[in-house]
Amino acid sequence: MIVNNYGGRLGRIIKKYPKVACEKCGKYQVQIVSYLEGDPQYRCRKCKHNFSLPFEDLPVEDFVMKSIEERLELIKEHTLSPKAKEELWKELDEYLLESDDKDN
Ligand SMILES: [Zn+2]
Numbered sequence: 001m002i003v004n005n006y007g008g009r010l011g012r013i014i015k016k017y018p019k020v021a022c023e024k025c026g027k028y029q030v031q032i033v034s035y036l037e038g039d040p041q042y043r044c045r046k047c048k049h050n051f052s053l054p055f056e057d058l059p060v061e062d063f064v065m066k067s068i069e070e071r072l073e074l075i076k077e078h079t080l081s082p083k084a085k086e087e088l089w090k091e092l093d094e095y096l097l098e099s100d101d102k103d104n
Contacts (some may be wrong), residue, residue: 010035013055024049057081068092 013035018074020030034041034045063071063084071088 013040016055017053020053022049022098023051057084063087 001004010032015039017040019028020031020032020042021028022042025044025047027044029045030042031045032040032049033043037053041050041052042052063074064087066074068091071091
């Protein structure tokens with residue numbers, strides 16, 4: 001198994017869909033041909049059928065309502081939209097600055 005060597009978005013897609021069967025012929029000889037954005041696209045090596053599976057980036061609205069700790073947990077489990085990431089880093093910067101102040 002090489003699945004665990006994948007990081008980032010591809011890793012999370014594979015975690016959600018560890019074994020993908022062709023929706024037309026049912027064979028597992030399916031390769032992922034697109035995963036960087038939107039729903040991942042697959043292509044069957046047997047019958048050449050192309051299809052996609054639903055995969056959502058976490059909406060920023062859900063994300064900004066949560067605490068830093070909850071966000072860090074979410075990052076491990078979900079793909080974040082660029083906007084959500086931006087919000088997270090902003091919050092983390094402020095959080096870290098506050099921690100520095102407490103140390104001094
Ligand atoms: Zn097929």
